[in-house]
Amino acid sequence: MTNDLSTARPDTFLLGGDLPVRRLGFGAMRLPTGTFQGPPRDPGTGVAVLRRAVELGVNHIDTAWFYRRGTVVANELIRKALAPYRDGLVIATKVGPLLAADGVPRGEAGPGELRRLVEENLDTLGLDRLDLVYLRVGGMGGPGGEPVGERFAALAALRDEGLIRHLGVSNVDAAQLAEARAIAPVAAVQNSFHVHDRDDPLLAVCEQSGIAYVPFFPLGGGHRPIDAARVERVAARHGASAAQVALAWLLSASPALLAIPGTGSLAHLEENMDAARLRLTEDDLAVLTG
Ligand SMILES: NC(=O)c1ccc[n+]([C@@H]2O[C@H](COP(=O)([O-])OP(=O)(O)OC[C@H]3O[C@@H](n4cnc5c(N)ncnc54)[C@H](OP(=O)(O)O)[C@@H]3O)[C@@H](O)[C@H]2O)c1
DSSP states (O other): OOOOTTSSSOSEEEETTTEEEESBOEEOTTTTBSSTTOOBOOHHHHHHHHHHHHHTTOOEEEOOTTOEETTEEHHHHHHHHHOSOOTTOEEEEEEOEEEOTTSSEEEEOOGGGHHHHHHHHHHHHTOSSEEEEEEEOSOSSSOOOOOOHHHHHHHHHHHHTTSEEEEEEESOOHHHHHHHHTTSOOOEEEOBOBTTBOOOTHHHHHHHHTOEEOOBSTTGGGTSOOOOHHHHHHHHHHTOOHHHHHHHHHHHHOTTBOBOOBOSOHHHHHHHHHGGGOOOOHHHHHHHHO
8 A cells, every 4th residue: 555645635544554643643751841941740641631632533643752851751652542552543752862860862882882761662562563663863943964874773683672663753854864765764754844834845754755744843843933914814714713823834745744733732632633624715825834
């Protein structure tokens, strides 16, 4: 089976050629804390958000072992909320960043440290094999262009061992993606991208190559407002929220794009999932990108 990218806005994408995922998924980074250095959130709410997300049809959850604040750990919430995992639920995780003593991701793992990080994900999620593991490189300022080959080859070896099903890369440029693809198939790219940050040339590369493009900060990351006048104008036309318009715009940007909005709020989750019903017109798209 292959992806048919000719349909205007398909609801599903075949990740890695064999895992059908709904294009509107869920990002788990906001469950332990709402901001990068904020206080821990209530774990009970996190469990409720995850269960409701799956009830609403999410079958693609994006996480990382380092999504944690104090004792509230995203992977442990996922396991508590959803294990034993239902068939067809795809959990994607990422390795690369190390965790500093203050609990904030800082510094990068070398190739020899990646096995430990993969095993930590397997342990905390309670899995024998991870569906999708991204090699996450560089800082928060966008791709840094550094070589990824040695680290990606280390992950490819873990894939060959059976610990990982598919590999991805995150926060990369075209040369880094090409370097990884020369080593092993890349099933997904996770870069920063949203309605006001649309310049990533890798979206087109992914679409042409059958690779999922999974933007992080799909709602601007909570610190780059997506509720600018253009978005508000389109939202008002549809009686929708700015977040819903931002998500609908992403889903219309490419059939290879998988949205993973992050929230620790049940109300925001319901609102975000409802965005799947919003169909933007050509005129809306012109307003948003004009
Ligand atoms: N690869 C990487 O480097 C990387 C980096 C960052 C994130 N990620 C992944 O990408 C996912 C998405 O990114 P993200 O969570 O950082 O950012 P995001 O989805 O762009 O935005 C999340 C922020 O928006 C708020 N929000 C969510 N829904 C809302 C709504 N309907 N109305 C108003 N505000 C809303 C959230 O607050 P509330 O929680 O209060 O709703 C949170 O502050 C993450 O969860 C994570 O899985 C990956």
